[in-house]
Amino acid sequence: MASRSTIGVFDSGVGGLSVLHHIRRTLPRARLIYVADSAHVPYGDKPAHYIEQRSVALTRFLLSRGADAIVIACNTATAAAASVLRHQFDCPVIGMEPAVKPAVAATKSGVVGVLATTGTLKSARFAALLERYAGNVEIVTQGCPGLVEQVELGELDSAITRELVERYTAPLLARGADTLILGCTHYPFLSPLIREVAGRHIALIDTGEAVARHLRHRLISEVGLNPDLQISKCGSGSAQFFTSGDAAQASGIMSVLWGGTVDAQPLPPCVAA
Numbered sequence: 001m002a003s004r005s006t007i008g009v010f011d012s013g014v015g016g017l018s019v020l021h022h023i024r025r026t027l028p029r030a031r032l033i034y035v036a037d038s039a040h041v042p043y044g045d046k047p048a049h050y051i052e053q054r055s056v057a058l059t060r061f062l063l064s065r066g067a068d069a070i071v072i073a074c075n076t077a078t079a080a081a082a083s084v085l086r087h088q089f090d091c092p093v094i095g096m097e098p099a100v101k102p103a104v105a106a107t108k109s110g111v112v113g114v115l116a117t118t119g120t121l122k123s124a125r126f127a128a129l130l131e132r133y134a135g136n137v138e139i140v141t142q143g144c145p146g147l148v149e150q151v152e153l154g155e156l157d158s159a160i161t162r163e164l165v166e167r168y169t170a171p172l173l174a175r176g177a178d179t180l181i182l183g184c185t186h187y188p189f190l191s192p193l194i195r196e197v198a199g200r201h202i203a204l205i206d207t208g209e210a211v212a213r214h215l216r217h218r219l220i221s222e223v224g225l226n227p228d229l230q231i232s233k234c235g236s237g238s239a240q241f242f243t244s245g246d247a248a249q250a251s252g253i254m255s256v257l258w259g260g261t262v263d264a265q266p267l268p269p270c271v272a273a
């Protein structure tokens with residue numbers, strides 16, 4: 001049985017760090033390799049085949065660095081590329097979806113709002129998710145152009161970010177939503193601002209923690225990870241960071257969001273392009 005595993009995680013940019021925090025907590029000994037595809041962010045308004053190509057290139061890179069499993073820490077890339085990655089690569093591939101099922105269980109008003117990228121909202125995968133779990137609950141969706149870019153700039157509470165959050169939450173609250181799904185991994189970094197704007201009585205739901213739990217389960221059952229050795233007193237893990245964009249700029253914002261010094265390395269040019 002393996003005592004630790006190597007986990008490859010990617011996102012269009014820094015948003016997936018919100019998932020990486022949960023993975024670190026759940027698997028404190030793991031070797032984490034994170035790729036921010038900063039030269040291609042945002043994915044939300046790009047065609048599915050473009051995101052698919054990027055996801056294949058980043059997965060190949062992560063596997064070449066020894067990843068035992070891949071986490072697509074991006075709802076948009078999961079919608080566009082999860083099936084292709086699962087078909088093409090022989091390792092656990094864990095994706096993310098907006099948390100419709102728990103939100104439907106949590107709502108008391110019977111109205112749930114979904115904040116996500118336009119790519120996620122128009123995907124067949126999201127339509128199937130609603131079909132499966134919405135039941136009698138009214139689901140109101142809201143695309144959020146510009147929000148990902150604000151998080152990439154580290155502007156978690158600027159006037160522009162606040163204005164966008166007000167604009168995107170207002171129609172959902174007006175329809176009576178008492179539960180908002182954060183359907184993009186960048187948005188948990190805006191939770192304090194969204195809470196302030198929407199009100200503390202509004203529940204915010206994201207899937208980072210559930211994804212980390214699912215990953216742990218898959219590593220134990222498919223990669224032979226020893227569950228008894230996954231606590232921090234058995235040793236500490238490591239984290240390496242890569243970006244397809246400007247390494248100095250990415251290191252700055254990633255250090256803030258990760259909560260420790262990040263020295264992001266440039267991806268090899270053939271992967272970054």
Ligand code: DGL
Binds near residue numbers: 015183
């Ligand atoms: N963090 C991504 C997601 O969860 C990003 C989106 C984007 O780059 O537009 O959907």
